[in-house]
Amino acid sequence: MTRSVELIDIEMTFGITRAVEKLSVTVESGEFFSILGPSGCGKTTILRLIAGFMQPTAGRILIGGRDMVGIGANQRPTSMIFQSLALFPLMPVWENIAFGLEVRGVPKAARRRRAEELLDLIALPGYADRMVHELSGGQKQRVAIARALAVEPQVLLLDEPLSALDLKLRQHMRSELRSLQKRTGVTFIYITHDQSEALAMSDRVAVMSAGILQQVATPRELYANPRTAFVARFVGETNAFSGKVERIADGLAVVETEHGTFLGRGAAGLKAGDAATVYVRPEAISLGTGAGGNGLDALAEQLEFEGATAMLHARTEGGQPVMAALPHHRLTDAPPAGARVRLSFEPAQALVLAHA
Amino acid sequence: MHSLVKRFGPGLGSLILLGVAVWLVGMVLAPNLMMLDFSLRPNLTPAQIGGPDDHYTLVNFSALFADPVHRAIFFKTIWASALVMLTTLVVTYPMAFWLAKVATHRAVAWVTVALIIPFWINEVLRTLAWYILLAFNGPLNVVLVGLGILDTPMRWFGDAGVLAGMVYAYILFMLFPVYNSISTLDSAQIEAARNLGASTIQIHRRIVIPHAKAGIATGCVFTFMLAAGSYVAPALLGAPGSRWFTEVIYNWFFEGGNWNRGAAYALVLLTLCMVVVMATLRIFKVNLADVAK
Numbered sequence: 001m002t003r004s005v006e007l008i009d010i011e012m013t014f015g016i017t018r019a020v021e022k023l024s025v026t027v028e029s030g031e032f033f034s035i036l037g038p039s040g041c042g043k044t045t046i047l048r049l050i051a052g053f054m055q056p057t058a059g060r061i062l063i064g065g066r067d068m069v070g071i072g073a074n075q076r077p078t079s080m081i082f083q084s085l086a087l088f089p090l091m092p093v094w095e096n097i098a099f100g101l102e103v104r105g106v107p108k109a110a111r112r113r114r115a116e117e118l119l120d121l122i123a124l125p126g127y128a129d130r131m132v133h134e135l136s137g138g139q140k141q142r143v144a145i146a147r148a149l150a151v152e153p154q155v156l157l158l159d160e161p162l163s164a165l166d167l168k169l170r171q172h173m174r175s176e177l178r179s180l181q182k183r184t185g186v187t188f189i190y191i192t193h194d195q196s197e198a199l200a201m202s203d204r205v206a207v208m209s210a211g212i213l214q215q216v217a218t219p220r221e222l223y224a225n226p227r228t229a230f231v232a233r234f235v236g237e238t239n240a241f242s243g244k245v246e247r248i249a250d251g252l253a254v255v256e257t258e259h260g261t262f263l264g265r266g267a268a269g270l271k272a273g274d275a276a277t278v279y280v281r282p283e284a285i286s287l288g289t290g291a292g293g294n295g296l297d298a299l300a301e302q303l304e305f306e307g308a309t310a311m312l313h314a315r316t317e318g319g320q321p322v323m324a325a326l327p328h329h330r331l332t333d334a335p336p337a338g339a340r341v342r343l344s345f346e347p348a349q350a351l352v353l354a355h356a
Numbered sequence: 357m358h359s360l361v362k363r364f365g366p367g368l369g370s371l372i373l374l375g376v377a378v379w380l381v382g383m384v385l386a387p388n389l390m391m392l393d394f395s396l397r398p399n400l401t402p403a404q405i406g407g408p409d410d411h412y413t414l415v416n417f418s419a420l421f422a423d424p425v426h427r428a429i430f431f432k433t434i435w436a437s438a439l440v441m442l443t444t445l446v447v448t449y450p451m452a453f454w455l456a457k458v459a460t461h462r463a464v465a466w467v468t469v470a471l472i473i474p475f476w477i478n479e480v481l482r483t484l485a486w487y488i489l490l491a492f493n494g495p496l497n498v499v500l501v502g503l504g505i506l507d508t509p510m511r512w513f514g515d516a517g518v519l520a521g522m523v524y525a526y527i528l529f530m531l532f533p534v535y536n537s538i539s540t541l542d543s544a545q546i547e548a549a550r551n552l553g554a555s556t557i558q559i560h561r562r563i564v565i566p567h568a569k570a571g572i573a574t575g576c577v578f579t580f581m582l583a584a585g586s587y588v589a590p591a592l593l594g595a596p597g598s599r600w601f602t603e604v605i606y607n608w609f610f611e612g613g614n615w616n617r618g619a620a621y622a623l624v625l626l627t628l629c630m631v632v633v634m635a636t637l638r639i640f641k642v643n644l645a646d647v648a649k
Contacts, residue, residue, distance in 0.1 A: 051547075074551070074552075074553045084544050086548035087548075099554070099562070100552035
């Protein structure tokens with residue numbers, strides 16, 4: 001695979017605030033790459049740096065192997081889909097789509113033809129002469145995508161384009177974006193604060209927090225092996241028990257917490273005496289003693305039925321909330337509120353990360 | 357009218373309506389009808405008024421187009437006002453765009469104050485300042501000759517002086533409508549256009565100017581009307597070769613003592629301004645209600 005976008009030791013500061021701490025990322029060509037993080041984490045800044053709306057304070061940006069320093073936003077092989085979509089309200093749909101061709105001096109007939117091809121691609125044939133305000137939210141979305149694709153960019157930058165849509169449409173657009181990306185082969189860099197969106201669509205995800213790149217990995221890897229406490233808490237639901245590492249044996253860390261002593265997979269570099277936290281996904285916790293060896297007592301508080309599973313919310317004696325996802329077949333013997341329960345999990349399902 | 361009564365009650369509602377009616381009839385309609393009446397009668401001595409010669413005639417209007425000097429001044433006023441309008445737009449547009457989309461809040465506040473402060477001074481005095489600046493031995497000529505740009509001082513009074521004085525006098529009437537309309541443009545649209553490869557000129561031509569159309573039309577209408585009706589700038593900064601139609605009207609009223617001729621000339625100017633306003637609005641496809649906003 002060739003490299004599509006390379007960020008090399010990028011840094012960005014605004015006055016005294018540091019929006020992006022020094023980071024390096026390489027996005028492969030044809031990849032659906034997401035940058036995930038809460039608002040204000042610097043992800044939009046990175047997108048704007050790639051688009052060329054801002055210059056990094058330090059570091060280099062390469063697109064298709066070419067250094068982007070001194071190359072303006074209107075000269076870069078990128079095209080962006082804005083959060084607000086930023087369609088041009090005074091132009092009909094086809095002129096919106098063909099705007100990038102118009103400014104490149106493509107003759108009108110060819111522009112119109114290309115716009116209609118793209119309208120077919122986004123399943124909106126016959127909409128060429130509509131005005132933007134006549135379209136529904138999902139249609140506007142697709143016109144924005146067509147407009148961005150019309151200039152045949154190497155990289156498509158998407159700035160939370162689905163956040164304004166309702167849930168149903170958002171889920172639909174998710175799969176549509178994904179299949180469009182596979183069909184066109186264009187590199188997508190997708191910004192979102194919605195972890196389920198990032199996990200569902202992406203080939204790889206970069207997680208950011210407070211301007212710091214936390215981890216770059218495939219969605220499965222990110223979920224199974226978060227490398228930092230932030231990633232563990234931000235991506236998916238998790239239970240966290242803080243304590244101190246007593247010893248390390250066979251790659252398993254023994255952690256003393258106020259809720260009990262737990263065994264878990266120790267992260268690299270973890271050593272005895274470290275302050276650390278044990279992270280366990282709710283679906284890894286089961287009712288009863290189980291086979292695992294990690295067990296804790298808690299008081300059941302409530303059961304939330306979620307369809308395929310039900311989430312049991314309980315509380316330890318120390319007052320810490322614990323969540324356990326119970327599979328469907330265990331719902332019959334689910335404990336009533338106020339019952340004392342014994343919960344357990346396997347060491348292989350628990351991850352121990354040292355405190356930063 | 358119904359909503360007025362609904363909001364203020366029948367008493368206060370009708371009082372407001374009455375006030376507006378008195379204003380329109382007494383301050384707008386009556387004087388203009390009197391002007392129309394004046395303009396359609398010949399200029400007579402007091403003894404002849406009411407006599408056999410006192411009948412309606414178009415002689416005052418035909419006199420304007422029969423007199424080559426007055427006719428020339430009339431048409432010159434039209435195109436010169438259009439030139440003032442265009443120059444003001446060209447000077448103002450970059451500033452309006454900068455204020456609306458580029459400048460920080462702090463800079464906007466400072467620049468706005470700096471632009472408004474001169475307008476606390478009376479228009480005559482402001483124009484007098486230009487009179488001093490542009491004088492033959494004034495600062496502008498001293499600087500230009502000192503820098504070696506000019507060999508000998510220039511006579512600025514005349515067309516150049518009038519243009520400078522008017523552009524300066526009416527700049528805010530153009531700046532604020534244009535600034536207001538540009539500032540309602542979503543900056544993401546500018547970025548989207550740039551992102552799609554548009555140059556700065558293409559962005560302005562296709563995105564910013566079409567969006568700011570109503571503001572530009574409003575500013576143009578204001579500036580044209582003010583320029584066509586201006587008296588101070590041509591009187592102070594003009595030369596015999598740059599007479600303005602308002603000066604001719606003034607002369608008929610106050611020097612020539614021929615109010616009937618003056619009234620006819622004034623009505624022609626009024627009609628012309630209305631035609632230009634309507635034409636501008638038609639060209640920009642803006643309606644009068646948008647301008648009033």
